[in-house]
Amino acid sequence: MKVTVEVNGTTYSDDVEPRLLLVHYIRENCGLTGTNVGCDTSSCGACTIHLNGESVKSCTVLAAQADGQKVTTIEGLANGDQLHPMQQAFHENHALQCGYCTPGMIMASVSLLDEIPNPTEAQVREGLEGNLCRCTGYHNIVKAVLAAAEGKVGAQ
Amino acid sequence: MIPVAFDYKRAGSAEEAIALIAEYGDDAKLLAGGHSLLPLMKLRLATPSVLVDVGRLSDLSYITDAGDHLAIGALTRHRDVETSELLAAQSPLLAHSAANVGDNQVRHRGTIGGSVAHADPASDLPATLLALGATFVAKGPGGERTIAATDFFEGFLESALAADELLTEIRVPKTPGAGWGYQKFNRRAQDWAIVGCSVIRNGTTGVALVNMGSTPLRATAVEQAIAQGASAKDAAEFAAEGTEPPSDLNASPDYRRHLAKVLVRRALEAAGV
Numbered sequence: 001m002k003v004t005v006e007v008n009g010t011t012y013s014d015d016v017e018p019r020l021l022l023v024h025y026i027r028e029n030c031g032l033t034g035t036n037v038g039c040d041t042s043s044c045g046a047c048t049i050h051l052n053g054e055s056v057k058s059c060t061v062l063a064a065q066a067d068g069q070k071v072t073t074i075e076g077l078a079n080g081d082q083l084h085p086m087q088q089a090f091h092e093n094h095a096l097q098c099g100y101c102t103p104g105m106i107m108a109s110v111s112l113l114d115e116i117p118n119p120t121e122a123q124v125r126e127g128l129e130g131n132l133c134r135c136t137g138y139h140n141i142v143k144a145v146l147a148a149a150e151g152k153v154g155a156q
Numbered sequence: 157m158i159p160v161a162f163d164y165k166r167a168g169s170a171e172e173a174i175a176l177i178a179e180y181g182d183d184a185k186l187l188a189g190g191h192s193l194l195p196l197m198k199l200r201l202a203t204p205s206v207l208v209d210v211g212r213l214s215d216l217s218y219i220t221d222a223g224d225h226l227a228i229g230a231l232t233r234h235r236d237v238e239t240s241e242l243l244a245a246q247s248p249l250l251a252h253s254a255a256n257v258g259d260n261q262v263r264h265r266g267t268i269g270g271s272v273a274h275a276d277p278a279s280d281l282p283a284t285l286l287a288l289g290a291t292f293v294a295k296g297p298g299g300e301r302t303i304a305a306t307d308f309f310e311g312f313l314e315s316a317l318a319a320d321e322l323l324t325e326i327r328v329p330k331t332p333g334a335g336w337g338y339q340k341f342n343r344r345a346q347d348w349a350i351v352g353c354s355v356i357r358n359g360t361t362g363v364a365l366v367n368m369g370s371t372p373l374r375a376t377a378v379e380q381a382i383a384q385g386a387s388a389k390d391a392a393e394f395a396a397e398g399t400e401p402p403s404d405l406n407a408s409p410d411y412r413r414h415l416a417k418v419l420v421r422r423a424l425e426a427a428g429v
Contacts, residue, residue, distance in 0.1 A: 001164060018164035018207070040157050042195060043346065045261065054235075054264045060194050061265065064164045065187075065211060112260065129345035130259025 003067040007032065008076030018064050023047045025063035026073055034074040034103050038132075045131030048104035048111075049073050055111035057130070074103035077110065086110050086145070088153045095144035097135035105131050109145045118149055159197035166209045170295060170322055173210045178297050178320040180206045186322065187211060188231055188270035191262050192279075216269070216324060219243060225291075228326045230269025234258070234281075237268055247328055249336035249356055253284035256338065259346040269323045272308070275315040275371065278348040280340065282309060283372040285326065287354040287364035293325035300324075309371035334358035337426030339419040340366070343406060350406045351415040353395075355423040363424070368399040368416055378420055388429040392421035 004013040007030050014029050026049065027033050035058060038046030042060040049058045050072040077084035083091065086106050096102045105128065112119065112127040119127060124145045125138070133141060147153055167173035177184045185204035187193060188211055196202040210216070216231040219240045226246055228237065237243060237254035244251050257263055257271070257280050271281045272292060282305075290305045294317055308316050317323060335357035340349045352366030353375075361382045363375040377394035401412035 017161065019159045019161055021158070040198070042191065042258075042262065043344075045259070048261055051264075055261045056264050057261045060191055062164070062187075062190065062194070064166075065190065065209065108261065111264075115260075126345070127260055130261045 001064060003063050005030075005063070005066050005069060005071055007071045008073060016063050018062065020063045021059055022049075022051075022061040022063050022066050022071070023058035025066070026058060026071065029063075032073050032075050036100055036103060038100065038104070043132070044101070044104075045108055045128075046101055046104040048107040048131065050107060050111060053111075053114070055108045072107075074107060077106070084110070085151075085153045086113075086148045089144040089148035090141070092153065093140050093144035093147055095137065095140040097133075097137045101131060101133045101135075105133065105141055109141075109148070112145070113149055119145070121146060124149075157198040159194070160200060160203045162197075162204055163206045164209065165206060167213065170210075170213060170216065170324060173208050173213070174295060174297060174320060174322050176206075176208045177322070180208075182319055184208055184319075186273070188267045189233065189265035190270075191258065191266040192270060192274040192276065210322070217267075221246070221330075222327070225327045225329055228268055228328070230272075230323045230325060231267050232269070234263035234266045234268065234271075235260075238263060246330045246332050247288070249331065249334075249338060249354065250281075250284055250288065250328060252336075252338050253280045253354060256280045256340050256349075256352075262346070268326055272326060273315060273317060273323045275309050275311075275313050276348075277309075277312065277369060277371050277373075278367040279372075280338075280349065280352060280354075280366060283352060283364040283366040284338065284354040285328065286372050286374055287356050287362040288328045288331070289362060290329075291327040292323055293327065294318075294321040295324045296321040302327075306374065312370040329358075331356060331358045335426075335428035337423030339423040339426075341415055341419060351401070351412050351419055353416065353419040353423040355420075355427040355429075357427040357429060361424075361427070361429060363420060365395070365399065365416060365420075368396070368401045368412060370400070370402075373399060375416075375420060378424075382424070382429060388421050388424035391429070392417050392424060395420035 038044035396413035
């Protein structure tokens with residue numbers, strides 16, 4: 001079947017099998033490998049992207065379901081060389097160790113702040129319950145999200 | 157993990173969806189948010205040959221005050237149930253239960269109708285809807301019918317819906333100011349309940365259990381004890397009566413029976429019993 005998906009502002013159109021998962025479409029058809037496949041069972045959140053502006057786990061969405069919709073991946077956040085404030089906050093707060101969960105973590109965090117612009121620490125921790133960090137680096141991840149929410153990013 | 161190959165049909169209306177599932181029968185499955193169905197298909201525990209995607213039927217996504225009850229479209233996402241101001245005022249138990257489903261990403265996709273039709277005894281919403289005495293509206297080729305929640309859940313992942321019926325609406329009574337409690341015990345924050353309990357106290361007391369058998373269950377012995385004036389602590393002793401809790405990696409049946417008593421007591425206390 002034919003699907004047309006706008007990914008990071010670029011329109012992609014491909015013939016795909018109905019069973020193709022969105023994460024594979026993003027990685028293999030669009031060539032955007034920043035989105036990782038982790039558990040492949042909608043538990044870990046490594047594959048989190050935005051579908052029409054909201055965080056979703058792209059291993060549990062069919063490319064067919066994204067037909068005609070707008071997708072944003074980690075590659076779509078920065079503005080040229082200028083990192084997105086959430087990316088900058090992760091960088092400044094050392095909110096990554098091995099980095100595997102990071103793209104999903106950042107996409108989930110951006111979506112979380114869209115819904116709760118000024119979260120408490122507890123709301124950040126609960127809001128990221130769908131993203132697992134196997135380095136267990138949660139402390140600095142939460143710190144980074146709070147810094148981004150408070151605008152404490154860059155030129156410190 | 158890749159599902160078995162299937163044909164994909166996107167329904168443009170409820171009527172078209174019903175016609176498609178009537179045409180393909182048992183080979184077809186309805187796809188809403190897909191967050192119960194797609195994981196099963198990836199594990200190849202479900203292998204439908206046709207998926208009928210109803211995910212874009214936005215006219216089935218609504219939460220409205222229907223006078224003597226609240227009407228919720230089957231395609232209303234968990235996120236919208238969780239954050240609805242109408243539900244916060246008129247059915248806070250339902251809004252709170254929806255907030256317990258999965259995680260943010262799951263709640264952005266999963267729908268209340270999908271959760272009900274999937275009939276997973278470990279899911280949060282079926283038990284809450286059972287406690288609330290909800291009614292489900294199903295549409296088929298022959299028209300529309302309503303099914304009481306108490307008659308709906310027939311077995312593990314089995315409901316009273318016919319193969320050619322589409323669940324279109326969930327109706328719940330208004331319970332403003334009622335006492336309520338929802339308790340969920342799990343090991344990972346985002347997970348299904350190992351055991352859960354939903355309580356609504358609105359004149360009478362409704363108590364339902366998550367993951368204590370092959371279907372969500374009403375804890376009728378607890379309800380009767382409360383009706384006869386028992387305290388929360390005493391009534392909760394009956395929590396495991398008539399249940400057949402499953403055994404899995406997370407818990408033995410004995411441990412689940414213990415959890416049920418503790419969680420029922422806590423939920424009853426939260427509801428003001």
